[in-house]
Every structure is written in structure tokens, then in C-alpha cells.
Amino acid sequence: MIAQATETKHWSFHTDLENIGWLTINSPNGSVNTLSREAIMELETLVARFEDLANTQEIVGVVLLSGKDSGFIAGADVSEFDAMSDFSVLPEALKRTHALFSRIENLKVPVVAGIHGFCLGGGLELALACHYRIAVNDDKTRIGFPEVNLGIFPGFGGTGRSIRQAGPVDAMQIMLTGKMLRAGQARGLNLVDKLVRHRDMLRWEGRKAVLQHRKSQPAGFFKRAMAGPLLRDYVANKMREEVGKKANRVNYPAPYALIELFEQHGGDWQSMIRHEVDAFVPLMGSPTAANLRRVFFLSEGLKKQGLKGAKFSRVHVIGAGVMGGDIAAWCAYRGMSVTLQDLDMGRIQPALDRAKKLFQKRYKKKREVDAAMLRLTADPQGNGVPRADVIIEAVVEKLEVKQSIFKGVEGKLKPGAILATNTSSIELERIAEALQDPARLIGLHFFNPVSQLPLVEVIKSKFNSDEAIGKGASFALAIGKSPVVVKSAPGFLVNRVLMPYMLGAVERVERGESQELLDAAAVAFGMPMGPIELMDTVGLDVGKSVATELGHSVPDDSKFAGLIAEGKLGRKTGEGFYKWEKGKAIKGTTPAHPDLVALGRELVKPLIDTTEVVVSEGVVATPDLADVGVIMGTGFAPFLGGPLRARADGRA
Template sequence: MNTPELSHFNTQVDADGIAWITFDQHASAVNTLSTAVLAELEMLTSWMEQSTLTGAVLRSGKPGGFIAGADVREFETFTDPAQLSAGLQQVHALFERLERLAYPLIAAIHGYCLGGGLELALACHGRIAVDDARTKLGFPEVKLGLFPGFGGTGRSVALSGGVAAMTAMLSGKSYSARQARGLGWVDRCVATPDRLAWTARKMINRGVPRRTPRLTHRLMALPGVRHLLAEQMRKKTAAKVNPTHYPAPFALIDLYRQHGANPQRMRTVETAAFPPLMVSRTSQSLRRLFFASEALKADAEPFDGLKRVHVIGAGVMGGDIAAWCALSGFEVTLQDLDAGAVDRAVERAQQLFAKRARRQPARDNVRARLIADPEGNGIANADLIIEAVVEREDVKQALFRDLEARAKPSAVLASNTSSIALARISRAMDDPSRLVGVHFFNPVAQLPLVEVIHDAGTDAAVVERARGFVVAIRKYPLVVKSGPGFLVNRVLGPYMLDALRRVDEGESIDVIDAAAVAFGMPMGPVELADTVGLDICLAVATELGIEAPADGRLRQHVAAGNLGSKTGQGYLSWTQGKVARTLPAGDAELGGALLKPLVDECERCLSEGVVASADEIDIGVIMGTGFAPFLGGPLNARHLEII
């Protein structure tokens, strides 16, 4: 049987009449549903409609995954909502043709299957997935200010029921193969990729399992129940994000409320509801940030030979860095002068391991990789040594002078300093070129950014190895020139200290924080200061040359040992790392005024070359401070004349 000759698809038909369609996008490391790929898929669909086959299997030729989604790079070319709607209708028609094939079409999934890739898989008659850690299925569109646009709304509701499908789309969460099977997205799980073909053949020969809608799904689709569920979804979503700032989840909820009982109608109406979101300022800003975040990891060379990490300092930061490195697959030794601090850090790490390594063998393995080492015996064999001790120049100088003598010559020496210039820390070292900064943010498990700090004396190869390490632990490395406060703390300092000045002058803490939240920040500057630690705030102020009044509340709190969330008391009262408060309605205009010192400092950082570009400042400040993502970052907000 003649098969079509295409650039992105290779098709072979075996003796049983099964077409094995391998999607291997030309000149791309990953498979995406670009315009060119969809055009070829349409040609391939026409061939399948005219062919006499017993079945077809769609699989990936990429080792890393199935399909990463639509080609986000092409989104910028769609500026006319009417043209975009017409294009979506073409894709919908194409996927419906695949659904109507007279024989089974099976998606054989390994690795990532996201966004448009999952929508294509759901249009197939059956789906098989490899049950390993690399396989992830989900709808991440909400993170770009969108929702599924290739029919995924209705198809996921039909398969999973309204609550589960909407939860998946509203959260942007990725699911394992086993979880996806529970959702109805996957029909069969296999242990290894080499089992995909055999299982697909068996499914074609025996028939795709038929799924009948559960009674609970049918009940939840009833108008009264569905409308109540939609209202609950709206309230929960509104508690997390402002509908003015992030319209996509609320538009999706409206779509479900109106059409959730008719999945076919839901996905038809999707083509009209999607385009306004695509051209919105929110989606444009979030897409810009997506590209900026990917650029941080681009071209990062792996840290060859990195197996052992030694962390010195078992406080909150050091202990959490050690735990995260162990979770990321490295053998980690944790040192502190206080052996009890090491024990407490190891104990605290178990909570993280329980959340992230859910299966018992994996949890046991990661526990075994975190080793209490009060004496520092791991220094001699470590490939990377991270210092996370008290923020004092003399202490750090003495420590690195000792490390230089004890560590193997190839080891990278790194400081988690939050504000002290590298040149001052390395003053006592014989070879300062070995020292690099790897500045994590608190809480380590949640914040994705790590500043990789360098100065004129840092070896470029050491900087690249530090970048490789950060990527290996699934964080984003932002290369920053050494200087007071680096980037994030430098721009946060004026913002937080100006807010604390306002408190000293009698302004309400709740009014200040509510204004920042109304503007789009995840928390107010006073709560943020407590979260960072008031001692850190004061140290950063000193480094930046910002005067903290001797009679001000900041110095009073620090002198009394009330350092914020880590001590339970600061400007606010904390219980187990949380503060109980209900903020009043905030004034967004005041919020913009509060953030002006931060944006002004960002502009100074750009002019001084602290980082390479405005994009890097915007993504760094968003990841490091939570600055309103829907505005595309502080410099983009200034460009839009919002601040």
C-alpha cells in the first residue's frame, strides 16, 4: 500500500493492515502541532480515509515525549480574532474526521503529552501510555492565559466528567499515566515503551474498550447541579486570581456552566470563546514570560560528573536546599556546627519527600540520599559545595578559605549569599575564580528561580557548571553580575523598605498589603518582608545603603528577635508559617505607587548591566518576587505605562 511522503510523519503499513504513523517533526527537538504539521496531518487523514486498514497507531519519533502541544511561537502571528476562529474551526474539523475513521486509531504515548497534543490524543479512539516518571499528560494552557482550543474542553468533560475535567483545565496540572487512566484519558498503561506497539496491536485486534458515562457524571451535568458546581469553581478561582487580571479560567467556567451538559456543543463554542483570550494583554504577557523562562535554560551545558553535593548550614535555607538536591537525584551531605540543626533539617525534609516521592521505593531512595554530616566528611568527595551559613562576611571568608584547602580541585564552591558581593567573600581565597553564587529563594521547593552570581574574577566554566546544576535540579538559572543585593533583593529592598517607612509614618499595614494585592502581587510588601525575614531585610538595606531608622519598627523587631515568619512574630503574627488575616478591599492605584521604587530600581539594574536583558529582569523579578505575571514583568508594565 502506497503511503504519503511527508516531512513530519513517516507511515508504514504492516502485513495485518495496521498503519504505524510516526510523528517526528523535522528540524525540531520536540513534536508540536505547528501550522505545517497540521497541514500534513490533514493530508495524512485524507489518505487514512481512503485506505483499507484494520487500524492505525499514532506514535512519536522523539525520545523525550509524544507531543508538547501547539507551537507557541506561532501564537504571535494570530492577531485577528476572526481569522483565528476560522483556523480553530479547521483544526476541529480535522480532529472530528479522525474520530469518524472506520477503524481504530490508537495514540501510543510516552513522555509529555500536553495541551494540543493531549487534545489530539483524546480525538483518537484509544490511548496507551507508558507508566513511568517521564510520562505527563495535562492541559497547561491556563498558564498562558488560555484554555484548550482544539476541542479539549468538550472531549475532556465527556471522558472525565465535569469536575475532574474542569479541575485539570483550571489548574494546568500534569498527570501521570496512571492518574490519566483514572480520568479516562488513557485506556491502558504499559511498563516500558517497547510494550506500546504490542498493546496497540492487541487493542486494534480486540477492540477499544468502551466507556459508558458514570451516573455521577450524568448527575453533575444536570442544569441545577452544574450551575452550582460552576459557581463553586468561580468562587474558588476568584480566591486565587483576579478575573480582571486573568480572564481565561472564568471564561472556561462560563463555557462549562452554559454547555457542560453537551460536550459536543461545548467544544464547538470553544472556537468563539478562545480568540479574545489569545489576543488579550494577559495572554500576550504570559507568553512573553514563557519564552523568557525557556531562554534561561537554553544552551545550559550539563554539569558533567556531578553526583555529590555538600551543603554547609542546616538552617531553613540550607536544609531545604539539601532536601531539594536529594529529591533531584544527588547524594547530599548536610553539615552544621549544631548537630541538632542537621537532625531537624533531615526530619523536616521528610515532609517534602512524602509529598514529592509518593511511592515507597522512591521515597526510601531519596531519604537514603540525604546524609547527616555534622563533621563535614563529605567535603573531600563533593563535586559541588554550597555554603548557606549566616549572612556575615567574616564568617563566609573564613569558611571558603578552609574549603579551598579541603575540597578537591575540580569541586565548584558556591555561596547562597543573598546580598554580599563575591569579591568580598573571596578576598581570603588563593583562587577566587572557583567561587560562584547560587542564590536560592525561600521557600526553596516552591520558588523556581536561582540567581547564578558571578563577577569579573569568576571562571566562565564555573558559571556554566553552576547553570547546569540549577537546570539539573529543575530550577531556572538567572545569571547576575555580582553587586549589592544582586537583582531580586536589590529591587525588593527599596520596595519593602518604602512600605515599612510608610508603616513607621502611621499608614495601616493591612491597607498597604491590600493595595499591593489589588494591583496583582501575591502578597503585600509587609507580609513579604516578614516572609523573607526581617534580619535579611535589614542586612539587604545595609548592603544597598538604604537607611533603616534607628527608632523604626524594623530595627526594633530585629533587636527583639522578632524576625517574621521564621520566629512566629514580626510585623504580623505567624502560626506554622502562616498568617491569619482578612485584608480589606485594596486600592490598585496605591498598589502601583507602592511598586514604583521596585520598577525604578529595575531600570537602574538594566542600565548597569546587572543582567543581560529586560526580558531577564522581568522573568527574574516575577519568579523571585511574584510580581504580577499578567503584566509581563516590571519593565513591561513600565513600557505599558501602568506604573
């Protein structure tokens, strides 16, 4: 007998002739599924029905699938987090969800999760409450716990259940890093039980899993032993040590709270779940979590820019130096066909070698590396220009050189192609003087290292139309970057605010202060690296060029100028303010200081002051865009919510 189908706002359920129940989630008004409070309450009603049907033997099992092309479930509904941070609401809501997931786990019939695409956060916690998990083994499947990036950790029982399945070391590593796993990796860690090749195989394999009463097995004895009483303290201390290398406890309390939860209760996964709520609740209402949520929403807002329907397949990059070569490599990694132009192969080959290293690091299989290398072609003659959808110039910061390049390619462009400069400081109007159609030139300013920093400043000159800028934003999104539109002005946003910060620190070094101390103070404040190390990373020659363009003087008798004269340009030459080995600065002893955070706040003040000026001048449209742009372009302490939010909160 076929039971009557049930439809709710977020779920649909029906049984088939074999008495298998089919539960599908399809959140309305969005491209991804989320576990909102409403969705969870509807699921409570459905689970009560499953219990009744199981008791009367009217169902033999339930298969949970997603109706979205984007994936399974992307997590809890982050838009509800601010309201849920209320201590009078959150504990009860969490306990209610815990009880619901336990009821699913305790159903008399098997519950099978069929996963494709995103299975993250609360979605993975729900999948772990099921008895068996099947995932599509393709590159779109991503499984993990990204909660730490929002200042929290899994709160729907995922802490204990992930430890049960993957063992304490692997499970904690996933939760502490927020790393997203491919399907094969998740299978290797026992978070997934079976892999299939295509999404359309999930129903068939789900059916077999139900009829065969398959049930996932927990992690093996030796993995579980790492949470035993003899080893747990040691494991927790090693975790604390590793987290401490990247995150300060005061600024980012969530990973430390998770480690303490494990330290106290990790020997019993059910005990860890029972105590999860008490550890979770204080984090949700913390300033760090509130600011990280703000950054998340600002970042998501950037993805809504651009033109609908804009498509790009071919990119031509002029300039095979560090920036140009790395832009070309990144575009090839993101699936574009790329031609890379410079004067000769001697200049292009190092960029190709760096690209191969990037591909080898990012891809797991040799054939994927080989395919990416085939997408990246050396093009000394510039033959790729007429076919390119996007042409990006990334040569030396000299106005006349850039003008000459654009004058030479303008007549070769196909209709509708983007013509862009990666200039870091020169106003577009000055570069565009050499063009017959200056409205065609926009700015696409990437940041070093290109593969790590998410920001692209989309520069708008007085000649540009909104459509041209929309195209530029669309391209940035197409290669996985976050576009912030800024007005053409010296230094734009990021370099404009960075230069007073970096030069201020350089001047203090010139006066005899310890560069190690200044860098340590900036890191203690919350910056990802100190201003002197950052100057070395940017390149002293580039720093001087941008400083000059912005009207800052670099005295000829300064240490800064002397290093440049000696060819000691920082990381790229192996020596600048620091000596560099294997990509790392070799630092001396850091002198003692009574208050590193206060010193860091003092160092960062020029950056924040300049951010306020940039907003007042209309270089960016809103303070929010300034905050997210500076965070993404400089790594400014995300836990503070951006420079302007930090000042408004009295924390900078």
C-alpha cells in the same frame, strides 16, 4: 498487501501484514513534537488517506506513536501563537483543526494513541480524539492541559472531550489549574484506558487494541450528572470561587471564560466543543496572553544556558538553617547525593525533618521517600567536601564567617568542583578575598521557599571565567531551576529591587498606615503577596541585614528594629509584623480604599524604578533578563510581562 509508506516533514505512515496502519509523529528541528500549522495540514492529508483505506477495508485501524524520546506531543507550536492571535486567521484555523479531529473520531476503524513522556495541550486533545489511549506508567509520563499558563484554554476540542472522558469536575479542575498528571492519575480519571510498563510495549498493546476494536468509555453517570441542569450552576459558582482565591478576573480572564463556557454548554460535550472557538479567540489576542507568551519564551531561553556535557551527582551544603537545609533537600529530591554540614546534629536534624515533609508531599510512595532520605546525609564533620561536585555555603550573612568557611574547604576540593555561596547581598569579590584562587568562587543565590521559587541567580564576580559561570548555570538547570546570570553587586538583582519596595511599605506602616491595606493593594495590583507579609516570610533579621548591606537605614527606635530586638522575626518565629499560625499570616480587617490597584501601583513603583537602574548599571545583561528574573524571584505579576514591560506598556 503492504501499502506504500508515506513520509512527510512531520509524519510517517505505513501499514503492516495485518493491515494495521502505523502513524508516527517526529517534528523536525526540535527535541519535542509540536502540532504546528504545517503538521496539522499534513495530518489532514493523511487522515483523508485513512478514510479511503478504511472504506476499501485496506486498513483495520491506526496506531499513533511518537518518534521522539522526550514524549508524545508537547502541544501546539507556541512560536506560532503571536501570528495566530490575528482575528482574521485564528477562527478559521481553529475550525479547521476541529473538523480534522472530528474526522479522526469518526473514522470507521479504531485509532489508538500510544503515549510516553509529555502529552500536553494540543497533544492531549489529539489523543482524546482517538478512540483508545495507552500510556507508559513511569515517572516521565506527564499528561495535562497547561494552556491556562499562557492565558488561554484548550482550543482543539479538548474542553468537551475531556469532560466526556473525566466528567466535568475533574476535567475542569485539570484545565483550570494547568496541572500535569502522572499516567496512573490520568488512568484513574479515564483520560487513559490502559497502562504499560515500558515504551516498547506500546506497539504490542496498540496492535491488540486495534484488532480487538477497543473503544474508550465515557465517564460514569454520577460524574456526568455534575454537568446536568440541576447542578451545573452550583458547580460553576464553586469553580469561580476557587479560581478567585488565586487569580483576578481582570488580570487572568482565561479561567473565568472557561467556566462561563462550561456554565452555558457543559451539559453537552459536543455543544461545548462547538462553542469553544468563540470563547477562545478573544483570549488569544489579549494583553495577558501576549505577556504570558513572552514570559514563556524568556523562561525557555534560560534553559539554553550552561555547558554541554556538565554532570553533577554529589552536592555538599554548609549550613543547615532554613535556606541551607532546603537547598540540600531540593537537591536530594532532584536525585543528587547530598551531604549537609553544620556544627552538630542538633542543628542538622530540623533540616532533615523538613526534608522528609517535602519528600512526603512530592512523592506518592513510601519507598520513594525512603530513597530520597538515603540520598540526604548529615555530615557535621564535612567529610563530603572532597567528593562533592558542588559545594554550597548557606550560613549567616556575615562576611567574616563566610570567608572562614571557604578558607577551610578550599584545599579539600576535587578538581573542577563548583565552589559557591548562597549570599543574598554580599559582593563575591569581598568573600573571595580569603581564597588563594578567588576565580573559583561563584554565587548560587536561591530564594525562599526553595521548593517553589524557580529562580537561581548565578553571580559572576570580576574574577570568574565564563566557563565557571556556565558550570553554575548547568547545575541550576540540573536541579530543575532557572538560572539568571547577574554581576556581583550589592543585592544583585532580586534583593536589590525588592528592598526599596519592602522598606517603602514598612515606612508607611511606621507612619500608621494599615499593613493589611498595603498588602491587599499589592495583591490587587498583581503581586503574589504583599510587601509586609513578604518581609515576614523572608525574615525580619534577614531583611535588616540585606537593607544594611544595601545602604538602607533601619532606625533603632522603629517598630521594625523593635520586633527584631524582641526576637519576633516573622514566619519562622511565629510572629513579626503579623502573627503566624500553621504557616499563614493572621491578618486583621482590611480598611476600605477607593482604588486598591492604584495604591498597589504606587507601592510597586520603587521596585520598577530600581529595576531600570539595575539594567542601566549592567548588573543584568538585558531588560528581558531583568523582567524574567524579577518575575521568577519575586512573583511580579506575570500577566504584565515583568516590571520593565509593564512600565513600557503604561500599566505600572
